[in-house]
Amino acid sequence: xxxxxxxxxxxxxxxxxxxxxxxxxxxxxxxxxxxxxxxxxxxxxxxxxxxxxxxxxxxxxxxxxxxxxxxxxxxxxxxxxxxxxxxxxxxxxxxxxxxxxxxxxxxxxxxxxxxxxxxxxxxxxxxxxxxxxxxxxxxxxxxxxxxxxxxxxxxxxxxxxxxxxxxxxxxxxxxxxxxxxxxxxxxxxxxxxxxxxxxxxxxxxxxxxxxxxxxxxxxxxxxxxxxxxxxxxxxxxxxxxxxxxxxxxxxxxxxxxxxxxxxxxxxxx
Amino acid sequence: xxxxxxxxxxxxxxxxxxxxxxxxxxxxxxxxxxxxxxxxxxxxxxxxxxxxxxxxxxxxxxxxxxxxxxxxxxxxxxxxxxxxxxxxxxxxxxxxxxxxxxxxxxxxxxxxxxxxxxxxxxxxxxxxxxxxxxxxxxxxxxxxxxxxxxxxxxxxxxxxxxxxxxxxxxxxxxxxxxxxxxxxxxxxxxxxxxxxxxxxxxxxxxxxxxxxxxxxxxxxxxxxxxxxxxxxxxxxxxxxxxxxxxxxxxxxxxxxxxxxxxxxxxxxxxxxxxxxxxxxxxxxxxxxxxxxxxxxxxxxxxxxxxxxxxxxxxxxxxxxxxxxxxxxxxxxxxxxxxxxxxxxxxxxxxxxxxxxxxxxxxxxxxxxxxxxx
Numbered sequence: 001x002x003x004x005x006x007x008x009x010x011x012x013x014x015x016x017x018x019x020x021x022x023x024x025x026x027x028x029x030x031x032x033x034x035x036x037x038x039x040x041x042x043x044x045x046x047x048x049x050x051x052x053x054x055x056x057x058x059x060x061x062x063x064x065x066x067x068x069x070x071x072x073x074x075x076x077x078x079x080x081x082x083x084x085x086x087x088x089x090x091x092x093x094x095x096x097x098x099x100x101x102x103x104x105x106x107x108x109x110x111x112x113x114x115x116x117x118x119x120x121x122x123x124x125x126x127x128x129x130x131x132x133x134x135x136x137x138x139x140x141x142x143x144x145x146x147x148x149x150x151x152x153x154x155x156x157x158x159x160x161x162x163x164x165x166x167x168x169x170x171x172x173x174x175x176x177x178x179x180x181x182x183x184x185x186x187x188x189x190x191x192x193x194x195x196x197x198x199x200x201x202x203x204x205x206x207x208x209x210x211x212x213x214x215x216x217x218x219x220x221x222x223x224x225x226x227x228x229x230x231x232x233x234x235x236x237x238x239x240x241x242x243x244x245x246x247x248x249x250x251x252x253x254x255x256x257x258x259x260x261x262x263x264x265x266x267x268x269x
Numbered sequence: 270x271x272x273x274x275x276x277x278x279x280x281x282x283x284x285x286x287x288x289x290x291x292x293x294x295x296x297x298x299x300x301x302x303x304x305x306x307x308x309x310x311x312x313x314x315x316x317x318x319x320x321x322x323x324x325x326x327x328x329x330x331x332x333x334x335x336x337x338x339x340x341x342x343x344x345x346x347x348x349x350x351x352x353x354x355x356x357x358x359x360x361x362x363x364x365x366x367x368x369x370x371x372x373x374x375x376x377x378x379x380x381x382x383x384x385x386x387x388x389x390x391x392x393x394x395x396x397x398x399x400x401x402x403x404x405x406x407x408x409x410x411x412x413x414x415x416x417x418x419x420x421x422x423x424x425x426x427x428x429x430x431x432x433x434x435x436x437x438x439x440x441x442x443x444x445x446x447x448x449x450x451x452x453x454x455x456x457x458x459x460x461x462x463x464x465x466x467x468x469x470x471x472x473x474x475x476x477x478x479x480x481x482x483x484x485x486x487x488x489x490x491x492x493x494x495x496x497x498x499x500x501x502x503x504x505x506x507x508x509x510x511x512x513x514x515x516x517x518x519x520x521x522x523x524x525x526x527x528x529x530x531x532x533x534x535x536x537x538x539x540x541x542x543x544x545x546x547x548x549x550x551x552x553x554x555x556x557x558x559x560x561x562x563x564x565x566x567x568x569x570x571x572x573x574x575x576x577x578x579x580x581x582x583x584x585x586x587x588x589x590x591x592x593x594x595x596x597x598x599x600x601x602x603x604x605x606x607x608x609x610x611x612x613x614x615x616x617x618x619x620x621x622x623x624x625x626x627x628x629x630x631x632x633x634x635x636x637x638x639x640x641x642x
Contacts, residue, residue: 017412171469196550237419
């Protein structure tokens, strides 16, 4: 068995999904209009990864969770006020862009470099968690690039379940096509897991956890180093919201029988 | 300008073909090869690629390479990465096109790093500029809410193409048996560290019925309205379950659910909330779920504005049944909005579909097939 896992969760902030997003042109490429004004949340899949990490750490004595987050310091601070109340972790912030237009390769390089700089991190106990995609870039590539830079060969994406077996191995369920899961058994750390939804509900706010976290979160944010994110040879020729507006035919005066008849004919075509 | 293109694919679960989307990507690769005057190499991964190679032997590739053997039968990151890396290096291509299957989505970003190249996933179009041959890729950002066209300086450039974006290549010239493929096998020996993970099988979701069918012609999107109080002031979840499952069976449609409905199923707060038993997060479509691609979509009891509507952004023909004529899910997004009670409409629709299948049992309303991988 293990002395506990060192779980590093990669996750950043994204605009609240309910906000209207409008792209604008800037000298450095596309960005969102009023990006810094938009309310932010922790990326949904990264949040699942964080909750799963905290759950695993709570079950295995000696485990510790770090949250490595690359994003604008002000936004990170705003989001941490909520997230820090849910589960225990140590924040490792990097003041940089969390834009969905940032290059996955550049973001991965910065994440890997930051993970490697965490003092006391034990590779033989290392589990790297993150969302399998983000709600901003949606590349589904960043975690694999981080894993390669950390020389982790056991990688899993679209993870919905991670179970530690009696011999210390992991059983992993990854999403594949047609709503199924691929089942794998991995011998143990180091390993990387890009989480899908998982199975855990969102933890309730716990003010005591929040107070304990904030003792380290605020100083960490103050110390956060500012890092530019290079474009990495990625050029945007355009970025536009979908404009297609359909001319919806609104049918109000048909009976259920008539509607069913019309739909049946339509799907049978 | 890319003068050498590698079409990369893995063998499907049946062991005899490639996943359906692979033939679409091959179609795109052949189109670009012609436009750019490039050389095309086909690279295959699998336990035994012989039968799958024959299905693309007539595509006219300059070379066909393969990494094969028991180590490459299943979708494991370490072995797939080693195989794909070896194929990419052997082909020496500047552009590598691959299908966005779960197997390749897992592994090809890492391969791009090993090759000191770059990768883009979820690409929906890849076109060569007619003047200078520069490649432009189209992909979505912010979960299908902003569409961008990009280009990359770095090479090799690995591009994973989504399904439904290109016409599939088909061996239309063939009249007899498939052509024998001349395959060059690339030897790959895995280090011990690459075998720490063992794929032990495939598990279907906890569900009474198979409700996710990527190749179905129709997507039924069920919204939270199904579990809300109806006109009589009561919920009718059992009836909703029966109506939806009956429709899926009769039509062969795939099932998607809105986040609010799916979250109800996963809610462990202890509060009593009626849920649809077969609905899981795997069914979720939308901003934080899947954006499936089907020719037709029928939404029922769905509500919400733009962020939720992305769940059926890639559905071509859309119809909605909803009690609210001004609902943002349908207005301007659907081709037809039926203002009606979905319970009543679906009951009548199921009866009609059942009647038709009884009168012509050999011709179901819609043929449902399941994507093997």
